Structure formats: C-alpha cells, structure tokens
Amino acid sequence: xxxxxxxxxxxxxxxxxxxxxxxxxxxxxxxxxxxxxxxxxxxxxxxxxxxxxxxxxxxxxxxxxxxxxxxxxxxxxxxxxxxxxxxxxxxxxxxxxxxxxxxxxxxxxxxxxxxxxxxxxxxxxxxxxxxxxxxxxxxxxxxxxxxxxxxxxxxxxxxxxxxxxxxxxxxxxxxxxxxxxxxxxxxxxxxxxxxxxxxxxxxxxxx
Amino acid sequence: xxxxxxxxxxxxxxxxxxxxxxxxxxxxxxxxxxxxxxxxxxxxxxxxxxxxxxxxxxxxxxxxxxxxxxxxxxxxxxxxxxxxxxxxxxxxxxxxxxxxxxxxxxxxxxxxxxxxxxxxxxxxxxxxxxxxxxxxxxxxxxxxxxxxxxxxxxxx
Numbered sequence: 001x002x003x004x005x006x007x008x009x010x011x012x013x014x015x016x017x018x019x020x021x022x023x024x025x026x027x028x029x030x031x032x033x034x035x036x037x038x039x040x041x042x043x044x045x046x047x048x049x050x051x052x053x054x055x056x057x058x059x060x061x062x063x064x065x066x067x068x069x070x071x072x073x074x075x076x077x078x079x080x081x082x083x084x085x086x087x088x089x090x091x092x093x094x095x096x097x098x099x100x101x102x103x104x105x106x107x108x109x110x111x112x113x114x115x116x117x118x119x120x121x122x123x124x125x126x127x128x129x130x131x132x133x134x135x136x137x138x139x140x141x142x143x144x145x146x147x148x149x150x151x152x153x154x155x156x157x158x159x160x161x162x163x164x165x166x167x168x169x170x171x172x173x174x175x176x177x178x179x180x181x182x183x184x185x186x187x188x189x190x191x192x193x194x195x196x197x198x199x200x201x202x203x204x205x206x207x
Numbered sequence: 208x209x210x211x212x213x214x215x216x217x218x219x220x221x222x223x224x225x226x227x228x229x230x231x232x233x234x235x236x237x238x239x240x241x242x243x244x245x246x247x248x249x250x251x252x253x254x255x256x257x258x259x260x261x262x263x264x265x266x267x268x269x270x271x272x273x274x275x276x277x278x279x280x281x282x283x284x285x286x287x288x289x290x291x292x293x294x295x296x297x298x299x300x301x302x303x304x305x306x307x308x309x310x311x312x313x314x315x316x317x318x319x320x321x322x323x324x325x326x327x328x329x330x331x332x333x334x335x336x337x338x339x340x341x342x343x344x345x346x347x348x349x350x351x352x353x354x355x356x357x358x359x360x361x362x363x
Contacts, residue, residue, distance in 0.1 A: 043274060051273075052266035061267055069277050076281055146263045153264065167226070168261055189219045196222055199261075200253045207256050 024088035031079045039079075043072060046089070049170055050096050056165045057100040059154055067103060071096045090179040093172070097162050097180055104158045145206055152202040160195035167192055208236055212246040221247065225254040 024045070030038035050071055055064035074095055153161060159181070166172040166180065174185045174192075181188065211217045223229045224237050241248045 040274075043277070047269060047273065051269050055266045056264060061270075065270055065273060068273070069280065072277055073280055073284070077284070142263070145260065149260050149264050153261075164261075168258070169266075171226075192222060193218050196254065196257065200257050203257060203260055204253065206260065207253070 025084035028075075028079070028082050028088055029084065031076070032082050039076060042075075042088075046092055047072075050092060053093070053165055053170055054096055054100055056153065056169065057158075057162060058103055059150060063103070067096070067099045070099055086179065087176065089172075090176055093166060093170070093176075094180045094182075097166075100162065101158050148203060148206055152199050155202070156195055156198060160191055160198070163188060163191045164195045164199070208240050210240070210244055210247060212244070212250055221250055221254055225251065225258050 024042065027038040027042045027045075031042065047068070051064055051068045054067045054071075055061055058064055058067065071092065075092065153164070156164065163177055163181070166177050167174075172180075174188050177192075178185045178188045208220075209217045211220045220229065220233070220237055224234065229237060241251055
C-alpha cells in the first residue's frame with residue numbers, strides 16, 4: 001500500500017503549511033533586521049503551541065512558561081545569526097525539546113516543584129470539565145481518567161513523550177519530528193509506535 | 208496489503224489511520240483490510256480510544272503577563288553592555304583547554320640537558336677534608352659508649 005497517492009485535500013493542507021512556513025521565515029528575517037513588531041507576530045503565532053507542548057512535557061504550568069520564556073529569549077538572542085535553512089518551527093521545537101529534556105533530566109526540578117505553588121492549571125482543567133459535564137459522578141470519572149492519562153504520559157521515557165506530544169497535539173509530520181531530534185524518519189516512527197503501544201496497554205483498563 | 212499487526216514495517220499505518228494522516232486511497236485500502244482482520248480492528252479500536260483519551264489532557268491558557276515578562280527580559284538584555292551579552296562560557300572553556308594542552312606540550316618536551324654548574328675547588332676541599340679534632344671527639348665518644356655498655360652488663 002502506498003500512502004503517497006494524490007489527495008487534493010492533503011495537497012491543499014500542505015500548501016497552507018508551506019505558506020505558513022514561508023511567513024515564519026519572512027518574519028524572522030525582519031526580526032534579524034531589527035523589526036520588533038515581527039517578533040511580536042512570531043510570538044503570537046507560536047506562543048500557544050510552545051507553552052502547551054512544554055506544559056504537557058513537564059506537567060506544570062509555571063515551569064512550562066519559564067521554559068517557554070527561555071525558548072523565545074534564545075530565539076531573540078540568536079536573531080542576528082538566523083538563516084532560513086531549516087523550518088522555523090523545527091528550530092523552535094528543537095530548542096523547546098532540548099530545554100524540556102534537560103529539565104526532566106535535572107534532579108533539581110523536584111526542588112523547583114516544591115517551591116512553586118500548587119499548579120493552578122489543574123484547577124482550571126477541573127473547572128473546564130465541570131462546565132461540560134452535568135453530574136458529579138461524570139465529573140469525577142473524567143477527572144480520574146485525566147489523572148490516568150497524565151500519569152501514563154509522564155511515565156513514558158522523555159524522548160518518546162516528546163515525540164507523542166509533537167505528533168498528537170502539535171500535529172507535526174514524521175519528517176519534522178525527525179528534524180527536531182536530528183534522527184531518521186523511521187527512527188521516529190518506531191519511537192512513536194512503541195510509545196503508543198505502551199500508552200494503549202497502560203490505559204486499556206479505562207476502556 | 209501486509210497486515211500491520213503482523214508486519215512491523217507497516218505498523219505506522221495504524222497510527223496514521225487513527226491520526227487521519229493516510230491518503231484517501233491508503234485509507235480505503237486499510238479499511239478494506241480491517242473489515243476482515245479482527246486483530247487490526249481491535250488495534251484500531253484501542254488506538255481510537257487512546258486518541259480520545261489523550262484529548263482529555265488539555266493545556267491551560269497562557270498567563271496574561273507572559274509577553275510582558277518576555278519583553279522586560281529582552282529590554283534588560285538590550286541595556287546590557289556588549290561584553291556581558293557575550294557568552295563567555297565557551298570562550299573560557301576553550302581557553303582552559305588550550306592552556307592545558309599547552310602545558311602538556313611543554314612538559315612532554317625533552318628538557319635540554321644543561322651541564323651541572325662546576326663546584327668551586329675550595330668548596331670540594333671543604334667537603335672532603337675532616338678536621339683532626341672531629342676524629343678525636345668521635346673516638347672519645349665510642350670509648351665512652353663501650354665503657355657504659357660494659358658497666359651495664361656487670362650490674363646485671
């Protein structure tokens with residue numbers, strides 16, 4: 001079976017993606033030339049995905065935002081040497097992944113966890129769900145499921161976790177994830193397959 | 208098609224199908240396959256369930272002051288003098304490594320064998336000669352020690 005057959009819907013999607021990538025490179029080149037409003041535009045486009053990715057990686061909103069600040073600050077600092085050789089988002093997620101993996105590897109993160117107050121994001125999620133579900137029982141069930149999902153994701157090896165988050169939530173292609181990790185597409189596919197298999201097994205009892 | 212459950216090379220099809228990333232033709236082909244393959248159908252159900260479960264993990268909204276904090280940090284960075292903006296760490300590491308290498312190189316070189324400085328003649332004569340009083344005193348000491356040891360053995 002070949003997944004490469006002509007598909008008009010897919011072609012249109014790809015063209016939109018290419019336009020978005022060109023826009024990123026164009027904005028970054030303007031930032032390089034000293035245009036700060038272009039940096040604000042880049043921040044507007046990528047702030048959400050980067051913070052959400054980091055949040056799911058470290059599972060703490062305050063830490064995720066601190067790491068995201070560092071990602072964008074590094075982008076800003078290296079603006080003068082920017083060359084549009086790689087996709088902007090690949091570069092951005094490479095920095096974000098690097099910081100998140102370092103953070104997870106660093107034993108000091110436990111101390112930071114203790115110093116940062118109770119994660120308000122968990123409360124926010126509870127509130128979000130409670131708006132949608134009518135009964136207390138359903139709400140509790142949803143919260144229990146969410147806790148299981150978070151735990152299952154947290155238990156994945158750091159690289160598998162990053163790959164799943166980029167693939168599932170950021171909808172990144174295998175090739176782009178491969179560029180972030182600087183490895184082959186087949187290595188990414190194998191990484192993802194193992195990660196999804198682990199998650200399926202861990203969450204099977206919830207079905 | 209090769210059954211994705213039986214063939215590891217084709218295992219990505221299952222994930223791509225659930226992520227709706229297969230082309231239209233590939234999707235039809237896979238759907239024809241799962242119509243007859245129970246194992247793959249079960250895997251697809253499990254993957255669909257997983258996909259829906261992962262959707263529960265929503266990220267909270269970004270703090271309102273995120274941009275402000277970043278801008279403040281960037282403004283602070285812009286105000287810093289150029290030398291403090293420079294990342295010295297790699298330069299320092301390089302310098303330390305270079306200094307170590309240079310030291311190793313210098314130490315590994317064969318030191319040029321310099322002739323020992325000649326000892327002046329009057330100093331060598333000082334070393335070689337023994338004064339007669341010194342010999343006399345030494346002989347007296349030996350004699351005294353012999354007498355003491357003899358006295359000691361008699362007392363015992």
